[in-house]
Amino acid sequence: MIRNYFKIAFRTLMHNKSYALINITGLALGLAACIVIFLVVQNELSYDQYHRKADRTYRVTLGGRDYNPSVAFAIAPAFKNDFPEAEVSQYFAQQGGLVSVGEQKYNQKVYAFADENFTKIFDFTWLSGNAETALKEPNTVILTESAARKYFHDRDAMGKIIKLNNEKDLRVTGVIKDLPSNTHLVFSFLVSWETIRKDVDTSHFWSIQGGMVYITLPKTESAKSVQARFPAFIQKNWEADIAKEKGLLLLQPLKEIHFDRRYLNQISMPRSKETIYGLAGVALFIILTACINFVNLATAQSLKRGKEVGIRKTLGAFRKQLIMQVMGETTLLVLVSVGLSLVAVTLFLPYTETLLDIRIETANLFKPEMIGAVLLIVVVTILLAGLYPAFIQSGFQPLKALKSGVSDNSNGKSYLRKGLVVVQFSITQILLVGTLIVGSQMDFFLNKDIGFDKDAIVTFSTGEKVDVLRQKLIDNPGVQQVSFASGGPAYNTNFAPFTSPELGMTENDVTEIKQVDENYLSMYHIKLLAGETITKIISKDTVANLVVNQTLITRLGIRDPGKAIGQRFFIGDRPIRIKGVVQDFQSESKHKKIRACVIMYNPNSFWQASVKLRPEKMRETLASIEKDWSELNPKSLFSYEFMDDRIAGLYNQEYKMYTAFRLFSAIAILIGCLGLYGLVSLMAVQRTKEIGIRKVMGASVPGLVVLFVNQFIWLILIAFVVAAPIAWFAMDKWLQEFAYHINIGPDIFLISIVTTLIIAGVTISHQSIKAALMNPIKSLRSE
Known part of the structure; x- marks a missing residue:
C-alpha cells in the first residue's frame, strides 16, 4: 500500500512539473540554509569544549x-x-x-x-x-x-x-x-x-x-x-x-572566553550568545517560511485536483487513505529536497571560511548530532508542510468537487491561508529591518564619529633606519604626509594606571599611552581643543608636560578643556602636567567607551610609520615605498596595512553576522516569494470564472491586476504592524551590546515596508497578469 502511495505521488509530481520544481526548490533552499546555520551555531556554542580539562580550566584576568x-x-x-x-x-x-x-x-x-x-x-x-x-x-x-x-x-x-x-x-x-x-x-x-x-x-x-x-x-x-x-x-x-x-584579579572560565564581551583586547574577539541565538532564530524563520510556502502551493494544487478526489471518494476511498496519499507526496518532495539540500550544503561549506570566517569541515555533516538534527528537521517539515494540505484535500465534498473540479473554500480556510501569508510577510519584514539595522551599525562603526582621518593612510614598521626612512618618505611625490609613532590611533600597545590625589581621584584608572612625533595630530586631523600641540621636545623635567584627551580630563572631574591646562595627575609614580587637550578619538572598538589617553613625544618608541598617500597613484607609491624600505631593511619583508582595514578588523565578528544575515535573509525572502506565488495561483484558480465574466463585461488587464494586488495590501499592513515592534525590540537589544550605536529611526521601517510592497507587487503581478490575459471563453464554456 505504501509503495502504491509513493508510485502515485511520483506520477502526480511528474504530471505537475512546475509545481514540483517550485516546491522542491523552496524546501531545498530552506533546509540547506537551516543545516548551514545549525552547523555555524553548533560550532560557535562548542568553543574550547573539546579540551579534556575544559571544565576546570580558567584564564586569570585583570578586573x-x-x-x-x-x-x-x-x-x-x-x-x-x-x-x-x-x-x-x-x-x-x-x-x-x-x-x-x-x-x-x-x-x-x-x-x-x-x-x-x-x-x-x-x-x-x-x-x-x-x-x-x-x-x-x-x-x-x-x-x-x-x-x-x-x-x-x-x-x-x-x-x-x-x-x-x-x-x-x-x-x-x-x-x-x-x-x-x-x-x-x-x-x-x-x-x-x-x-x-x-x-x-x-x-x-x-x-x-x-x-x-x-x-x-x-x-x-x-x-x-x-x-x-x-x-x-x-x-x-x-x-x-x-x-x-x-x-583586581578574576578567574574567567575557559568555556566562557568566546562569549565574554567584557574582554575585547584580544586576537580572537568574543561574540555574544544573543547574536548566536539570533542566527538560530533566522534558521527557524527560514524553515517556517519554507513550510508556509509548501502549504500554500500544496493547497493551491489540491484545489485543481478536486475531480480526482471526488472520483476517489465515489469509488470508496476513505479519508485516511487520501491523507496518506497526500502525506506520501509530501514525504517524497521533502526527501528529494533533503537530498538536494545536502548536496548544496556540501558545495557551500568550503566557502563558509571566506563568507563567514568560520571553518566547518564537511565531516561535521556526518556527526551523530548533525544526523539527528537533519532527521528531526525532516520529520517536523513533513508534519508542518503536509498535514494541513492533507486534511484540506481529503475533506473535499465529492458532489461539489465533481461538478466544478474545485472544492468550495470556507472563510475559515481562507483566513488560515491569509494568516500564513501574514506570517510570511512578518518574517520578511523582521529580517529586512534586522539586516538594515546591522548594515547601518556597520557603517557607523567604520565611518561615523571615529575622531580622526583614516582615508588613504597606510601603516607599516619603521624598520632599523628610522631617520633615513622618514626622509625617503618625505621625498616621495606620492606621499602627502608622514608620521612616526608607537602606533596609529587604532593601534593599542601601552597602558598604565593613573591617579590624581590633588583632584580627589585616589583610585587607579587606566590610560592608554601613545608615543608620537610632531606630525601625528595634524596628519590624522585630531582636533586640539585647548593648550599646546605635540612638539619635537624631549622633556627632562621631573614633571612631564603632555597632551591628553577629553575622556582623561573628564575622569579627573574637569569638563572645560581650557581649565584642564596646567592640572596635575600621576601615571604610576611619575607626575604629569597637562599642556594640551585633544578631542576624543576611537582607538578601540565601539563596543566600549573611549578610554583615557595620554599623547607624548618619544622618538625611542617610533615603531610604526603612518603615511597618507595621494589617491591618484597609490599602487605606484606603495611599490616605491616597498623598494626603499627593503633597501634599508634587507633582512626583513615589507608588510603594510591600510587604516581602513585595521578599523574594519575591530568588527570582524559583527561583519560575519552581517554577511550571514544578508545571505540567509535573501534566502528567506526568495522562499517567501515562492509562497506568495502559490497563494496568487490559488486565487487565480478560485476566481477563473469571475475573471472571465469581468473580461466579458469590459474589465481591463490593469484593472484585473489591481483586483489581485488589493487582496494583499491589507495583509502586508497587518504583517508590518506585527513585525515592527518585534524587530525593534530584538535589534534594540542587540545594539545595547555597543557603547556607541545608531538610533533606530522610522526611515528603516519605511524602507522595509516599501521594499516588501515592491517584492510582493512584482511577485503578484506575474501570476495575476497571466490570469488576466487568459481567454474568457475557456473559463466560461463549462457553464
Missing part, C-alpha cells in the same frame, strides 16, 4: 574599572609558588613576525610563546613530537601542520631550524594539526617560554604587556575558593595598597 585578558608576567611564577595544586601556564601571543628558513622569508601574522604546561592544559593532535617535553627547552618551537608545510613543503620538519625576527634560531620539536575553528587560541607556531623568560619583567604587578595566564584546578578545588584567596595573594607578593582594589 576593576576595565577588563583586560592580559596580566603582568609576574603573575604566573607567583601563582605557581602560592597555588602549587594548580597547573599554571604562561602564554604570550604576538601579532606579526619574520620567519626565515634558509634563504626564504615569511611574514607570519600570529604566533605565540608558551611554557611547557601549555600542552598539558590544552589538547592538540600531535603529528610528531612529545607533548610533555616539546616546549621544555629554550629555542624550541612547535609548528602547526600548515606552518610546517609552508616552511618545509613535503619534508619532515622535526629537528629543522627556523629563524625568528632575524634573532633567534629555533629547533622544531613538534608538529600539531591545525587548530579547529572553535577555539579562541590563534597561532601558527608556539615558541618555548624559556626562549624569552630572561628578557621579560616578572617583578611588577602593573607591567602588563599582553601575556595571558591559564590555570587548571584540581577536581577538589573550586574557582570560587581560589578567587577568594586572591586579595591575600596580591598583598603577599606586591604592595599592600594594591590589595585594596576590588575584583
Whole structure:
C-alpha cells in the first residue's frame, strides 16, 4: 500500500512539473540554509569544549574599572609558588613576525610563546613530537601542520631550524594539526617560554604587556575558593595598597572566553550568545517560511485536483487513505529536497571560511548530532508542510468537487491561508529591518564619529633606519604626509594606571599611552581643543608636560578643556602636567567607551610609520615605498596595512553576522516569494470564472491586476504592524551590546515596508497578469 502511495505521488509530481520544481526548490533552499546555520551555531556554542580539562580550566584576568585578558608576567611564577595544586601556564601571543628558513622569508601574522604546561592544559593532535617535553627547552618551537608545510613543503620538519625576527634560531620539536575553528587560541607556531623568560619583567604587578595566564584546578578545588584567596595573594607578593582594589584579579572560565564581551583586547574577539541565538532564530524563520510556502502551493494544487478526489471518494476511498496519499507526496518532495539540500550544503561549506570566517569541515555533516538534527528537521517539515494540505484535500465534498473540479473554500480556510501569508510577510519584514539595522551599525562603526582621518593612510614598521626612512618618505611625490609613532590611533600597545590625589581621584584608572612625533595630530586631523600641540621636545623635567584627551580630563572631574591646562595627575609614580587637550578619538572598538589617553613625544618608541598617500597613484607609491624600505631593511619583508582595514578588523565578528544575515535573509525572502506565488495561483484558480465574466463585461488587464494586488495590501499592513515592534525590540537589544550605536529611526521601517510592497507587487503581478490575459471563453464554456 505504501509503495502504491509513493508510485502515485511520483506520477502526480511528474504530471505537475512546475509545481514540483517550485516546491522542491523552496524546501531545498530552506533546509540547506537551516543545516548551514545549525552547523555555524553548533560550532560557535562548542568553543574550547573539546579540551579534556575544559571544565576546570580558567584564564586569570585583570578586573576593576576595565577588563583586560592580559596580566603582568609576574603573575604566573607567583601563582605557581602560592597555588602549587594548580597547573599554571604562561602564554604570550604576538601579532606579526619574520620567519626565515634558509634563504626564504615569511611574514607570519600570529604566533605565540608558551611554557611547557601549555600542552598539558590544552589538547592538540600531535603529528610528531612529545607533548610533555616539546616546549621544555629554550629555542624550541612547535609548528602547526600548515606552518610546517609552508616552511618545509613535503619534508619532515622535526629537528629543522627556523629563524625568528632575524634573532633567534629555533629547533622544531613538534608538529600539531591545525587548530579547529572553535577555539579562541590563534597561532601558527608556539615558541618555548624559556626562549624569552630572561628578557621579560616578572617583578611588577602593573607591567602588563599582553601575556595571558591559564590555570587548571584540581577536581577538589573550586574557582570560587581560589578567587577568594586572591586579595591575600596580591598583598603577599606586591604592595599592600594594591590589595585594596576590588575584583583586581578574576578567574574567567575557559568555556566562557568566546562569549565574554567584557574582554575585547584580544586576537580572537568574543561574540555574544544573543547574536548566536539570533542566527538560530533566522534558521527557524527560514524553515517556517519554507513550510508556509509548501502549504500554500500544496493547497493551491489540491484545489485543481478536486475531480480526482471526488472520483476517489465515489469509488470508496476513505479519508485516511487520501491523507496518506497526500502525506506520501509530501514525504517524497521533502526527501528529494533533503537530498538536494545536502548536496548544496556540501558545495557551500568550503566557502563558509571566506563568507563567514568560520571553518566547518564537511565531516561535521556526518556527526551523530548533525544526523539527528537533519532527521528531526525532516520529520517536523513533513508534519508542518503536509498535514494541513492533507486534511484540506481529503475533506473535499465529492458532489461539489465533481461538478466544478474545485472544492468550495470556507472563510475559515481562507483566513488560515491569509494568516500564513501574514506570517510570511512578518518574517520578511523582521529580517529586512534586522539586516538594515546591522548594515547601518556597520557603517557607523567604520565611518561615523571615529575622531580622526583614516582615508588613504597606510601603516607599516619603521624598520632599523628610522631617520633615513622618514626622509625617503618625505621625498616621495606620492606621499602627502608622514608620521612616526608607537602606533596609529587604532593601534593599542601601552597602558598604565593613573591617579590624581590633588583632584580627589585616589583610585587607579587606566590610560592608554601613545608615543608620537610632531606630525601625528595634524596628519590624522585630531582636533586640539585647548593648550599646546605635540612638539619635537624631549622633556627632562621631573614633571612631564603632555597632551591628553577629553575622556582623561573628564575622569579627573574637569569638563572645560581650557581649565584642564596646567592640572596635575600621576601615571604610576611619575607626575604629569597637562599642556594640551585633544578631542576624543576611537582607538578601540565601539563596543566600549573611549578610554583615557595620554599623547607624548618619544622618538625611542617610533615603531610604526603612518603615511597618507595621494589617491591618484597609490599602487605606484606603495611599490616605491616597498623598494626603499627593503633597501634599508634587507633582512626583513615589507608588510603594510591600510587604516581602513585595521578599523574594519575591530568588527570582524559583527561583519560575519552581517554577511550571514544578508545571505540567509535573501534566502528567506526568495522562499517567501515562492509562497506568495502559490497563494496568487490559488486565487487565480478560485476566481477563473469571475475573471472571465469581468473580461466579458469590459474589465481591463490593469484593472484585473489591481483586483489581485488589493487582496494583499491589507495583509502586508497587518504583517508590518506585527513585525515592527518585534524587530525593534530584538535589534534594540542587540545594539545595547555597543557603547556607541545608531538610533533606530522610522526611515528603516519605511524602507522595509516599501521594499516588501515592491517584492510582493512584482511577485503578484506575474501570476495575476497571466490570469488576466487568459481567454474568457475557456473559463466560461463549462457553464
